[in-house]
Amino acid sequence: MSPGGVPGAGRPASVSFGEPERWPRPFARRTRGQVVAAAVCLVLGTGLIGGAVTGAWLADGPEGPGTRHAFAVAGDLWHEVPVDQLFPPTVQGRGAGPGEADRVWTRIAVAPDSGCKGAFDALLTRALAPVGCERLLRATYTDATQSHVTTVGLLFTEADAAGMEALARRFERERLDRRGDLMPLPYAAKDTAAEGFGPGQRASWAISVLTDAPVVVYAVSGWADGRTVDEPQPAEDAMRSGATTAPAQAGLGHEARGLADRFERALRQRAGTPTERPS
Known part of the structure; x- marks a missing residue:
């Protein structure tokens, strides 16, 4: 997410070398390790986004930025x-x-x-x-x-x-x-x-x-x-x-x-x- 941006507002750029990726890839071809890693990243990313939003509310307050x-x-x-x-x-x-x-x-x-x-x-x-x-x-x-x-x-x-x-x-x-x-x-x-x-x-x-x-x-x-x-x-x-x-x-x-x-x-x-x- 770019500074000041909103989660999900844009798509990440795709850089490929060699054969283009097929999206989505068949789930069956993924290894067990890849699936676990993806799940962990999703949980961590959601937690960080939620923490950032909560932190901003605590710092600024519902009245407006910097009021408190x-x-x-x-x-x-x-x-x-x-x-x-x-x-x-x-x-x-x-x-x-x-x-x-x-x-x-x-x-x-x-x-x-x-x-x-x-x-x-x-x-x-x-x-x-x-x-x-x-x-x-x-x-x-x-x-x-x-x-x-x-x-x-x-x-x-x-x-x-x-x-x-x-x-x-x-x-x-x-x-x-x-x-x-x-x-x-x-x-x-x-x-x-x-x-x-x-x-x-x-x-x-x-x-x-x-x-x-x-x-x-x-x-x-x-x-x-x-x-x-x-x-x-x-x-x-x-x-x-x-x-x-x-x-x-x-x-x-x-x-x-x-x-x-x-x-x-x-x-x-x-x-x-x-x-x-x-x-």
Whole structure:
């Protein structure tokens, strides 16, 4: 069988020397040894073909080539990829701002990798509990004008693909990603533009529960001057045309969604996920 071919798709070429073979040959003229050898070859060949098919299914999974492998690779990224690659010093956001304006974000702080204890408000902790917490990585960025600050989080879970699918369905069904009492917490680092970025300064946010990786990606944005926000708004609502809330007018929904999308895309690329499924 040629590489990538299908068993039985073509006939082997026949090379003869001297008198042409008569096919099929009379069975009676074969020796006992020839018959036994032919039977053994048939059994071995069938076993090898069956083993190859089974091996390919185990490696790729029924979802598609490489799906299972990519899911596992994504779960290991937190301890295999350097922090400057997971959280680049600068992130380009072409067309990520209001009116498809370009954005550039600069990293100003990286939190030590940790567990999830105390990292989320109580209700969000409860909502994420079914998938567990393997590791939480966070970094905070500011925009080019240093007017806005945005914390990006990568929650590496302990769940398998079925667990992530179940959580994603629940978030979508109950619209948990739009509830103001389920906003992620920011990471406020001392002696940076995000020093005053606390719970009361959260203005807009985005949460994506991935189904092709054991990761929850989120981003939460606010003003760098530490002002409090009376009406936080989920990124999708703040990005709508005609939205008049303060976060919408300042483009803070675009800040949160723009960064979350780019980190989600970069994670998939590093894991080698073959397709980007809706999160």
